[in-house]
Amino acid sequence: MPIAERGVAGRGILLDIARWRGKEALDPAETFTHEDLVACAEAQGTPIEKHDILVVRTNYLKHFFDKGDAFYDDFCEPGLTYSLELAQWFQDMEIPNLATDTIANEVTYDPGSGVALPLHCALMRNLGVALTEICDLEELAADCAEDGQFTFFYVAAPLKVAKAAGTPVNPVAIK
Template structure:
C-alpha cells in the first residue's frame, strides 16, 4: 500500500481512475482540452533513459493483414479486403494512364487498395470509441463534437508516438497453460499474483500487455474471436489505478467475452476509455516475448493519424532491456 500511496502523492490527481465515477464520463485531470487521457503520463526523460538500455533486435508485436483474417464482424462491420487497382498487363489492355502500349509494356505498374474496419488486426482503440450517454472522455458530447463522418475530439490522430516501458503480464504461463480457457476471467488478484511471480511491478506511464495465449489460436476466426478470456472491470481498475498509459492484450477485446456485466456488453471498454481515459491495444502477438520470458521492455509504437478515427492500425515493437 505504501507504493500506491507514493505514486498517488507524486501524481496528485492525475490518474483519472482515482477520480472516476461509476458509468459516468470523467472530466480529464489534464484540462478541458485533453483528448489523449493517460497518454499524458508519458515522460520524455524516462523514455530517453529507457532507450539507452535497449539491447538486441526488436520483437514485432503485430499480425499480418490478409483476406480471411479474424476480425470483429459480430456487429456488422466489414472484413479486411485488398484488391489490385492497377496491374502490368491490365495497364496494357486498358491504357487508363493514356501513355500508349509501348510505355505500358515497358513500365510494370502495380497498385492496390484496401477496405477494413479500423479495429482490425493489431490496432489501438482511441478515447472516442466508447462513452456513456452520448458523451465520451472529458465530457465531449455527440451534439457538439460528432459530425457526419467522424468525431472531432478524441481520435486516433491525436495520439502521440509512444515510447514507454512495457510490461508483459503472462497470465497464461502463470496458470500453466498454453491458452486460457474460453471466457476465463482475469481478475485483479490474478494480475497481481502474476506480476509478483514474474518479479515485476507496474509504474505510472507503463504499457501493460496481458497474455492470454489466445494468439496460439490465430488465425482461426472461429476459435480466436469467440468467448475470449480477458480482464473484468476489477482487473481493469487495478491496472488503471497503477497509472497505465495504455493497456494491451493478445485477444481481440482486452476484456472477457461475453461481458461479466449483464447490463453492459462492453463493461471494460467503457470503463477504461470513458472513465479511466486509457486507450487500448488489441490483437498483439506476445508469443515471442513469452517464450523468451521478457517481462520488461521498451515499447515503441504509433497509430496512423486518421483524423477522428475511433481506432487505428499500429505496429508496436518491444525491445529487450539490458
C-alpha cells in the first residue's frame, strides 16, 4: 500500500544528539553513527525499540537563522554517516521513518568516500525508510529535556500526489 494511503504512525523517540554531546548545535560535517543513536537513547533513559520512529535533533538549523545566506558557504551539514552496519541496523530494527532537523537527514558528504547523500539510497531506496527533513524540534526537545520523557506518539502523512518521489508532511508529536 502506498505510504500516502496510510502515512506513518507509531512510537517516536527523540534522540537529542546535540544535547547528548553537550553542544548547542552540531558543527558542520560532524557525524554520528547508529551506535551514537543507541548510546544517546540509553543516556536519555529510553532505549530504541524495534519499529521506533527516530527523531534526531542536531539543532543545526540554528546556523541557518544565525548566518543567513552565508549558511550555504562551504555547505556540509552534520548527520548520520553511511556504513553497512548502519544500514543493517536500520533493517534489523525495522525503522520506518527517520526525521531530523537538517536538510538531508545525513552528513552532506560522506567523510570516508566523499559521496553525497549515500544514506538516501541505502535507507530510502533500498529499505523503504521514509525520510522527514527540516523539522523544527526545539519545543519538543525542550519539553523532553524538562520532563525526561523522550517518547511520544508520532504521526505524519504525505500529500497524495500521483507519481511523486516525495511530498511535504506535517509531522506531529503527541506526548
